[in-house]
Amino acid sequence: MPDTTQSAAWLDAPALSGIVAERTGTPVVVTDAARRIVWVNAAFTRLTGYPLEAARGAHPGRLLQFERTDPATVRRIGAALAEGRGVREAIENRGAGGERYWIDLDIQPVRDPCGQLAGFVATQTEITDLIATRDRLSDVISGARIGTWEWDVPTGINRINDMWAEMIGYAAADLEPVTIDVWRALIHPCDFPRVEAALDKVLRGKAAQFEYEFRFRHRDGHWVHVLSSGRVLERDDEGRPLRMAGVHVDVSVRRELEQALAAESEFQQALTETSVSGIVAFDAEGRIVFANPEAGRILGMPLADLAGRPCSDPVWEISTLDGTPMPEASLPFHRVMSTAAPVHDIRHAIRLPDGQRRVLSVNAAPLPRRPMGASVVCAVTDITEQITSECALKEAIADAQAATDRYRHMARLSRSWIWEVDADLRFTHLSKSYVQITGLDPARILGRSFTEIRAKADLEYNRADFEALDAIVESRAPFSDFVYGVRRSEGHVQWMQIDGEPIFDEAGAFAGYRGAGSDVTQLYEMRMRAEEASKSKSDFLAMMSHEIRTPLNGILGMAELIYETADSPDLRDKIGVIRDSGEALLSVLNDVLDLSRIDVGRLDFDIAPFDPAEIARRTCALHHPRALEKGLECRLDLMPEAGPKRLGDANRVGQIVNNLVANAVKFTDRGRVALLIENPDDGPLRLIVRDTGIGMNAEQCARVFQPFVQADTSIARRFGGTGLGLSIVRRLVDLMQGRIEIDSAEGAGTRITVHLPLPVAEASLEARAAAPACRGLAGMRVLVAEDNQTNLIILRKMLEGLGVEAVYAEDGRAACARWAPGRFDALLFDINMPEMDGRTALATLQARARAEGVALPPAAAITAAAMAHEVAAHSACGFAQTLTKPFRKQALAEVLGALRGSG
Numbered sequence: 001m002p003d004t005t006q007s008a009a010w011l012d013a014p015a016l017s018g019i020v021a022e023r024t025g026t027p028v029v030v031t032d033a034a035r036r037i038v039w040v041n042a043a044f045t046r047l048t049g050y051p052l053e054a055a056r057g058a059h060p061g062r063l064l065q066f067e068r069t070d071p072a073t074v075r076r077i078g079a080a081l082a083e084g085r086g087v088r089e090a091i092e093n094r095g096a097g098g099e100r101y102w103i104d105l106d107i108q109p110v111r112d113p114c115g116q117l118a119g120f121v122a123t124q125t126e127i128t129d130l131i132a133t134r135d136r137l138s139d140v141i142s143g144a145r146i147g148t149w150e151w152d153v154p155t156g157i158n159r160i161n162d163m164w165a166e167m168i169g170y171a172a173a174d175l176e177p178v179t180i181d182v183w184r185a186l187i188h189p190c191d192f193p194r195v196e197a198a199l200d201k202v203l204r205g206k207a208a209q210f211e212y213e214f215r216f217r218h219r220d221g222h223w224v225h226v227l228s229s230g231r232v233l234e235r236d237d238e239g240r241p242l243r244m245a246g247v248h249v250d251v252s253v254r255r256e257l258e259q260a261l262a263a264e265s266e267f268q269q270a271l272t273e274t275s276v277s278g279i280v281a282f283d284a285e286g287r288i289v290f291a292n293p294e295a296g297r298i299l300g301m302p303l304a305d306l307a308g309r310p311c312s313d314p315v316w317e318i319s320t321l322d323g324t325p326m327p328e329a330s331l332p333f334h335r336v337m338s339t340a341a342p343v344h345d346i347r348h349a350i351r352l353p354d355g356q357r358r359v360l361s362v363n364a365a366p367l368p369r370r371p372m373g374a375s376v377v378c379a380v381t382d383i384t385e386q387i388t389s390e391c392a393l394k395e396a397i398a399d400a401q402a403a404t405d406r407y408r409h410m411a412r413l414s415r416s417w418i419w420e421v422d423a424d425l426r427f428t429h430l431s432k433s434y435v436q437i438t439g440l441d442p443a444r445i446l447g448r449s450f451t452e453i454r455a456k457a458d459l460e461y462n463r464a465d466f467e468a469l470d471a472i473v474e475s476r477a478p479f480s481d482f483v484y485g486v487r488r489s490e491g492h493v494q495w496m497q498i499d500g501e502p503i504f505d506e507a508g509a510f511a512g513y514r515g516a517g518s519d520v521t522q523l524y525e526m527r528m529r530a531e532e533a534s535k536s537k538s539d540f541l542a543m544m545s546h547e548i549r550t551p552l553n554g555i556l557g558m559a560e561l562i563y564e565t566a567d568s569p570d571l572r573d574k575i576g577v578i579r580d581s582g583e584a585l586l587s588v589l590n591d592v593l594d595l596s597r598i599d600v601g602r603l604d605f606d607i608a609p610f611d612p613a614e615i616a617r618r619t620c621a622l623h624h625p626r627a628l629e630k631g632l633e634c635r636l637d638l639m640p641e642a643g644p645k646r647l648g649d650a651n652r653v654g655q656i657v658n659n660l661v662a663n664a665v666k667f668t669d670r671g672r673v674a675l676l677i678e679n680p681d682d683g684p685l686r687l688i689v690r691d692t693g694i695g696m697n698a699e700q701c702a703r704v705f706q707p708f709v710q711a712d713t714s715i716a717r718r719f720g721g722t723g724l725g726l727s728i729v730r731r732l733v734d735l736m737q738g739r740i741e742i743d744s745a746e747g748a749g750t751r752i753t754v755h756l757p758l759p760v761a762e763a764s765l766e767a768r769a770a771a772p773a774c775r776g777l778a779g780m781r782v783l784v785a786e787d788n789q790t791n792l793i794i795l796r797k798m799l800e801g802l803g804v805e806a807v808y809a810e811d812g813r814a815a816c817a818r819w820a821p822g823r824f825d826a827l828l829f830d831i832n833m834p835e836m837d838g839r840t841a842l843a844t845l846q847a848r849a850r851a852e853g854v855a856l857p858p859a860a861a862i863t864a865a866a867m868a869h870e871v872a873a874h875s876a877c878g879f880a881q882t883l884t885k886p887f888r889k890q891a892l893a894e895v896l897g898a899l900r901g902s903g
Contacts (some may be wrong), residue, residue: 025363049096081140169219188215301354317351609761610650633672643679668693778803785815812841825860
């Protein structure tokens, strides 16, 4: 064993230091200049298991360090000692029995009177529990996805963790070094003045810490809301900040972690102040006779102010951890004095002179030889941050457990199940509720991919758009409300709905999908029944429209022909009554069809430039005779007189105006009806209809726009009508993104205002929309196919009156037999005919024309099938025009003119 007699001679210098070191609870190691152990105290032996006899002459590192000891830390310690300077590090060692422990190691050089290096003194504070707590909380921090930063103010370097960078789309290495300029470049310009002001208060010592929310620019260009909090950890002697630390939390998606953020921030503060041991010696009266600098920092006073103070000085307001005053007999000093035995980890709180409340852990031991009059020596450690962090951690764990239990309970009560697939799209998880809800065996799903599951014909009922789902999944996008059917062994189909979102690992690699599913069989079947009912209603309306329009065409057509040839005023009046009655019936039929089209979303708008003033003039001219019969004044006002043209459906706008004016004339017996058109260059089109009629109360106004509803039941008996007009007006206005207002009072008339946000038509659109004048019809040759004799008579008379030469056929087959290339300028085919209908006839002639290499003249469909989808079907078959029954001579002329213009 090396001779350490000469090396240890310097130890006899101050007896007090040796006695204090021996009696203190803090392990102490003394080495010579060659770093060989010459002395250890009893606390060292208790910690490591090595008595002085076993340790003397050994190198501390070789004695205590092992394979898990951090090599970098060992190198730093060796470098400092080789240069003869002090060093302080946290290091993991192993004792004689193999137990591992962490210490806060403080090594200081000792020099002889000549200034030569005589050896080293190392004090060790065990921090194993603190390191374990730090690691646990570090895991919590990582799991909670919290960014941390530590700012070295003099150098301007900000040390950040990976999460700090990841929340704005970077890796930490991409941003380093993180200077104040990097930070300023990332923050939103609008947030910077506020953040800078708050930070400046902390830097100048006006505030202890800061907390503010600001926006960071993500690498992709969008802004991330970040809650930042931090404080100054260290200042120089002049109060200038040297070191700051804090955290960043992405509060745009994780605001619920604010409480955990506060706990993490406090723990970060504790980690930056890990060395918290101080040495204090008391005389027999309990007065301080010795304190090291760390004790002064912990107790919040300069060393000169500590000397002579009693251990129970009221300046510290010593209390138990729960805040109650601590009896003197319970203080560590008094317990040692009363028992003459050491005490360990006595915890109590103190109030520092600056008002801070700190929690201390004290180890105390008696000093029998009483050097310098000291009777008791205490090792004091500030564990405030440790206690606070542990409490916060417990609260966070309790909150997390409560949230987990809550979600589990919600999952049990939910009518949904949770599913998960891996990166190969193979099912890895189905929640227990899957079996309860679907009744299906999870074994048929788990471990298999989407494709494999769909390949089972007995399982998958192919009624869903799986190609679209595959495309979504391939693009790693979320999806929702995807419905598919599963054919059960009992023969019925069970309908499921699933939602899913992609999941990615920490490196950003695709890791699979996670989502929820539910049984929507009842809802899906209800929807299918509703769709069938809607189709049945449409089919019924189409059939009824056809059955009513065909005879109505005969009534109105014949009435028009007789009216044109009647020379007796009395006969004209009677024919007028028939025609007006037929027009009223046609109006009811059109209203019902319009309402049906709106309900099923089949009402189309023909968008083109139109003149609102022209619509208003036609409407007033149409209703002026009826107003004169009732003795009413019918007035039209245009503001301005020549406003701009608008872009929209002129027929539908005319329908709105016509219904409003017709209603006003119908329900006004005396006074006036006024139509006001406000058509400014830079605002919406406004249609205002005022009357002095019967008016309505508030309740009647509230329901007047409902279909088949009038102000009250007596209205229908007194004035007639179906109650559909205003309902259709309301729905047309809604479809045009407009709004309608009604102002009425019983006996005081009604004012209805319609706001239509129709754009002003550009000049180019107006010119393009101007229809060319139709050429004359005289001499035009037309092939007509019509099986109804009444309609045939009407067509014959109308065509003769227009000067059109026509060849007639009783059905489509006969029409095909009469057609020859170049013989006709146009074709007029009824759609519904025996033997061969109009569509089939047109298709037959189209095939013949192609085979013979000739052009087929344009064709118009004559039909009572007036619903929008039916008219569209006629066009798809090749009919250039559709003439809807019942029709007037003018409508027939317009259709023929369009055909001649396109031929």
